[in-house]
Amino acid sequence: MRICVYGAGAIGGYLAAKLARSGQDVSVVARGAHLEAIRKDGLVLREKDGEVRVRLEASDDPLALQPADYVIVALKAHQVTAAVPGIRHLCGAEGAVVTAANGVPWWYTYALGGPFESLRIEAVDPGGAIWDGIGPDRAIGCVVWPAAEIAAPGIIQHIASERFDLGEPQGDRSERVVRLSKAMIAAGLKAPVRPRLRDDIWTKLWGNCCFNPVSALTGATLEQIATDPGLRALCRRMMSEAEMVGEAMGARFLLDIDKRIDAAGATGAHKTSMLQDLERGRPLEIDALVTAVIEMADMAEIPCPNLRSVHALIASKARLLGLHP
Template sequence: MKICIFGAGAIGGYLGAKLARAGADVSLVARGPHLAAMRDRGLTLIEDGERLAVPVSVSDDPAALGPQDYVIVTLKAHSVPPAVNAMQPLIGENTTIVSGVNGVPWWYFHKIGGPLEGTRLESVDPGNRQWDGFGPDRVLGCVVYPAAEVVEPGTVRHIEGNRFSLGEPDGSKSDRALTLSKALSGAGLKAPVRPKLRDEIWVKLWGNLSFNPISALTHATLDVLCTDPGTRSVARNMMLEAQAIAEKLGVTFPIDVERRIDGGAAVGPHRTSMLQDLDAGRPMEIDALVRSVQELGRITDTPTPTIDTVLALIALRGRTAGLYG
């Protein structure tokens, strides 16, 4: 079984190192200094206080790797559509595309059933590049929970978490989902196959939708923005608007808004990914995390006044920083 991880940054590097250490036939697509460092000395994983150098197969040329059984995409959401053409040499007749990307996935309405079946989302798949370039029947959903960071080229530090929830768009426990789950489990990761992966997508999205833009606008860490009365109220309103959308789409939330916000506060003085991107001068994931929910509000005829306001502010902040649009 051949597995390729396309986008071997923090999460992709962590996943690749775990699979390679377990003996899987895994390759990584990377670029720049990170690629050069991994070619020279392998991929170094720092986990539980242990520093381990793992030999990995790495390239910046997908054509050199050839068709794969699984291509696990761990790029930032806005980086995927421009990469679809470059990924084509990895895709054979039976290749599965595993979408490990934050936010609302481009395949969300594939095999969902009902009147919205097959609806395309311009905010996350402009011009239908992924829908047409990958094909929705290839996709296997994935909700990524671990936190990791690239501390220097070729070195990834694992922070917390080891769960990669998998799910078919139609909710079935397919052979391809179970096979990948077994491979990930063999690498010491948790990889449950969920019949209702969209429910998990929304619980994670609740936090990403609200905490990320609020933190980027205020430069507050999670513990502060989740306990300050003003920003907590803004986050709550955004989450309630998102919940109204999701429930119209058949989603069930296992916890309530207050508990979700309390969970964010419990993480402590964490700087969200959007705040980190802003500070580092990297493009910001505004469309996948926020604009996509606004688009779903329009599709389901659900008002989103707070989301609209925060989106307008963070989009302008991103544009003025040259990191969005």
């Protein structure tokens, strides 16, 4: 099969290197110094048991690459709208689009059932440009659990976890999602096909919607948030509100809130992605992680005072720093 990874940053680069190493035909869309390094010296992946270097086709112009069976979109949510024409070209007539990103995916309400079926979520898909431009029927969901970083241009450092949960919005084990799962497993990844992927989306979003903005506001690591009584209590209240929203949107929560906080704290002195972006002067992923949750709360008429207050603070801070529109 042919696979294109659109956005070969830390997670996209990790996926591309693992899949290419296993023999898949992989291309990547990258940019800047990272792209130049990949073109010159290949893509390097460093893991605890060693280092591999793979040669693959790379471009900053998706229209210059051949269409693929799977387009793995590893961009941040706020980058996807501008990339729609390129993604549409890359998936060709029958290719699938794999949404490997944090937060609420743009296709979330597709095949959801109930009163919120097919409602567009403006926070992650302004004007419905992604939904209309790509089509939710092409989407395969992907919950990203690994931690990785770009150690230097062209070099990906894997930190922890190899798990990517996959699932169709309808919840079925389609031929295309099973085929992708097998390819990822053959590449040394954990890639189960999940019948209720929205549950997994919310399991991760549950933490992201509170840990990320709280860390960016305070500078605290996950360990510090989990052990500071005031911050832990705030996150607990935010997660309780998010749980009500998720359940209204059809998700099930099978984990206790305190266990979820403890699991995050167990990662140690780890900075959330939003805190890292803040420190590096990069745009913050507020909309996919927090704004979308509040938008869904509005749909379900759930108050969420703690989520709304923290959202107002982080959105204001980001705008003042020029890191959020």
